Amino acid sequence: xxxxxxxxxxxxxxxxxxxxxxxxxxxxxxxxxxxxxxxxxxxxxxxxxxxxxxxxxxxxxxxxxxxxxxxxxxxxxxxxxxxxxxxxxxxxxxxxxxxxxxxxxxxxxxxxxxxxxxxxxxxxxxxxxxxxxxxxxxxxxxxxxxxxxxxxxxxxxxxxxxxxxxxxxxxxxxxxxxxxxxxxxxxxxxxxxxxxxxxxxxxxxxxxxxxxxxxxxxxxxxxxxxxxxxxxxxxxxxxxxxxxxxxxxxxxxxxxxxxxxxxxxxxxxxxxxxxxxxxxxxxxxxxxxxxxxxxxxxxxxxxxxxxxxxxxxxxxxxxxxxxxxxxxxxxxxxxxxxxxxxxxxxxxxxxxxxxxxxxxxxxxxxxxxxxxxxxxxxxxxxxxxxxxxxxxxxxxxxxxxxxxxxxxxxxxxxxxxxx
Numbered sequence: 393x394x395x396x397x398x399x400x401x402x403x404x405x406x407x408x409x410x411x412x413x414x415x416x417x418x419x420x421x422x423x424x425x426x427x428x429x430x431x432x433x434x435x436x437x438x439x440x441x442x443x444x445x446x447x448x449x450x451x452x453x454x455x456x457x458x459x460x461x462x463x464x465x466x467x468x469x470x471x472x473x474x475x476x477x478x479x480x481x482x483x484x485x486x487x488x489x490x491x492x493x494x495x496x497x498x499x500x501x502x503x504x505x506x507x508x509x510x511x512x513x514x515x516x517x518x519x520x521x522x523x524x525x526x527x528x529x530x531x532x533x534x535x536x537x538x539x540x541x542x543x544x545x546x547x548x549x550x551x552x553x554x555x556x557x558x559x560x561x562x563x564x565x566x567x568x569x570x571x572x573x574x575x576x577x578x579x580x581x582x583x584x585x586x587x588x589x590x591x592x593x594x595x596x597x598x599x600x601x602x603x604x605x606x607x608x609x610x611x612x613x614x615x616x617x618x619x620x621x622x623x624x625x626x627x628x629x630x631x632x633x634x635x636x637x638x639x640x641x642x643x644x645x646x647x648x649x650x651x652x653x654x655x656x657x658x659x660x661x662x663x664x665x666x667x668x669x670x671x672x673x674x675x676x677x678x679x680x681x682x683x684x685x686x687x688x689x690x691x692x693x694x695x696x697x698x699x700x701x702x703x704x705x706x707x708x709x710x711x712x713x714x715x716x717x718x719x720x721x722x723x724x725x726x727x728x729x730x731x732x733x734x735x736x737x738x739x740x741x742x743x744x745x746x747x748x749x750x751x752x753x754x755x756x757x758x759x760x761x762x763x764x765x766x767x768x769x770x771x772x773x774x775x776x777x778x779x780x781x782x783x784x785x786x787x788x789x790x791x792x793x794x795x796x797x798x799x800x801x802x803x804x805x806x807x808x809x810x811x
Contacts, residue, residue, distance in 0.1 A: 398449040399560065402459040403568040405443040407575060431478070437467030438479035442486050449561075456495070457544075457561060461502055461536050462568055465529070466576070468510035469517050480507055494548040501547075502539055522577040526570060533569040537562045609650055612643035619643075668709065670700045674734050674743065677713035681730075684718060689727035692717075696734040700741055702806060708782045715775045716745045716802060723749030723800065741806040748799035757792050 440463035448458040460483060467476045480503055487496055510532065517528055541558055619640040623633060678694050685692050720730045724747055733744040752760075760776055783790055787807050794800035 398447065399459065399564040401447055402444045402449075403564060403571065405440050405447075406459060406462050406568050407571050408440070434467075434471055434475040435479055435482070437463035437471075437476065438482040441479070441483045445483070445486060445490065457540070459565055459568055460499070461506060461540065462533065462565060462572070464503065464506050465510055465532050465536065465569075466572055468506060469514055469529070470576070472514050473507075473511045476507070476511065495544070498540070498543045498547050501543055502536060505539070506536065522581065525577060526573055529569045529573045530566060533565050534562060537565045609647050612647040612650075616640040616643040616647075665703050665705055667701050667703050668706050670702055670734055670741065670743070671696045671698070673706070673709060673713060674732055677710065677717055678732060680714060681717040681721065685721050685730065688721050688724060690721050690724050691729045693729060693731040694733075695731070697736060700734065700736055702741065702809065704786050705782075709786070712779050712782050712804070713743075715779050716804075719775065720745050720747040720749065720800070720802075723747055723751075725749075728799075736808060738808070740808055743804040743806075745802045746799065751796040751798050751800055752792075752794040753796055757794055760790075760792060 441460040444458040444460045444463070448456040450456055464476065464480065464483065467479055484500060484503060487499055513528070517525065520528065541561065619636040622628065622636055628636075674694065674696055678692050681692060717730065717732070724730070728748045731744075731746045733742070733746070735742045735744075760780070780790065783804055783806075789805050791803045791805060792800065
């Protein structure tokens, strides 16, 4: 019974590995770009193997057995030659540290065989259906379990006569392999489902916006075409000709802006994330908005705490800041003050935009971020949709409080990465 308990403890060390990896890296486990993180990920099989070796099955004559080869088998199947090599070296070095002898040569032979054979199967294994993967991992586990027992008998003269140990050893290893395969299949299935949901969300979003965008683009294009036709009139004065050209260019620019907004909406999910200093970004937004605010006679105030770093797409985050800033400025046609604030509390990072403009009623607030809705007479609603989608993709949310005739207080709430 003690043998069985010790082997189950080894199974726990092996099963714990993929769960721990997903807790640390989550869905990014297949796209780890940082070298340090990639190295840590590659060393995970070594961690499991070392734990198995530290808590082995021990017989009265000091013969030791463990399940160290299982993490190495899965490491070879998922990581390949280059990434599994450090883990192999660590496991062999630790075994040498525990003591050489004949048993060391047993596992040197086994690990060498694993390293030479199993990584060849990586590409084919990952293309298999989830059900067929059970067959592959089970076959490899049984093969190397028998190899451990056979080489232990041949090289180290280990007597395998302790009850039904050979059957228990192979059976528990097989159980461990099935458990780990199930966990890894579950993780990969969820990751695939997540990708499919993202694709479905994009397709749905494109479908929702297609009619609106085509209508909004048609308006400026029709206007531009009309003014260009008027330019064909030979009796047109030079001043009128320049005015028509200017209007046509403005309408074409408006169509371009609508197309740009549509492209952002079609791909609101993070693609190229990096660590950005939010304090620098809100200061940048203030500088960019200053010329626009001067046109409306609006003053911009800014208060930002010490540097706050957040992982996001800088380009899209900047678009959020500019869109919200321009909306606030346009809500004050007679002039006013826009106050931007960056702060942090225990749970959230807050980026606030407070203006003393026209304000909104409860019905307008409820519709913010929806297709086709805009508080401006010539607005498309795309700008706020973009803001909503990008903030949601960052894991955040937007809170709005407003009073008609008094102004609006809008806050972006992002999860605090230090919590």
